[in-house]
Amino acid sequence: xxxxxxxxxxKAPRRTSKKPKAPKGVTLIVAIRARPGQEAALExxxxxxxxxxxxERGCIxxxxxxxxxxxxxxxxxxxxxxxxxxxxxxxxxHMKRWSERKGVLMASREASFWRxxx
Numbered sequence: 833x834x835x836x837x838x839x840x841x842x843k844a845p846r847r848t849s850k851k852p853k854a855p856k857g858v859t860l861i862v863a864i865r866a867r868p869g870q871e872a873a874l875e876x877x878x879x880x881x882x883x884x885x886x887x888e889r890g891c892i893x894x895x896x897x898x899x900x901x902x903x904x905x906x907x908x909x910x911x912x913x914x915x916x917x918x919x920x921x922x923x924x925x926h927m928k929r930w931s932e933r934k935g936v937l938m939a940s941r942e943a944s945f946w947r948x949x950x
Contacts, residue, residue, distance in 0.1 A: 857913050858911070858914065858918065858945055859893075859909065859946040859948065860908070860918065860945050860946070861907065861944055861946060862907065862941065862942070863905065863906070863907050863941070864878070864905070864907075864908070864938055864941050865940045865941075868904075870938075871903060874904070874937040877934070879896060881894070881930060882895075882896055885910070885921065885924075885927075888917070888920070888921055888924065889920075890912050890914060890918075891921070893910065893911040894910050895908070895909045895910075915945075
């Protein structure tokens with residue numbers, strides 16, 4: 833006597849009403865233009881901030897860019913776990929040193945905070 837084969841059916845994937853969450857944190861975009869003749873010095877100072885900033889608690893990203901078509905224009909993209917972490921960033925020794933030096937190196941600075949939504 834043969835056994836009847838069980839009919840196998842594929843289960844449909846479970847549907848959930850939860851939407852995927854956007855990454856947490858806050859991003860700061862900073863565009864800095866060097867004073868004429870201070871391009872190399874500004875780059876050196878900005879590069880010196882990258883390593884120590886990466887090592888800080890709450891730092892998700894700290895990237896330095898230089899413009900390909902506008903000499904002396906730099907861009908920092910910082911991502912922090914929270915605004916509180918970014919606030920503590922300014923209490924570090926490397927940022928205190930930067931605060932003392934930046935006035936003689938920068939012609940202008942534009943900064944804005946961003947929140948990732950997708």
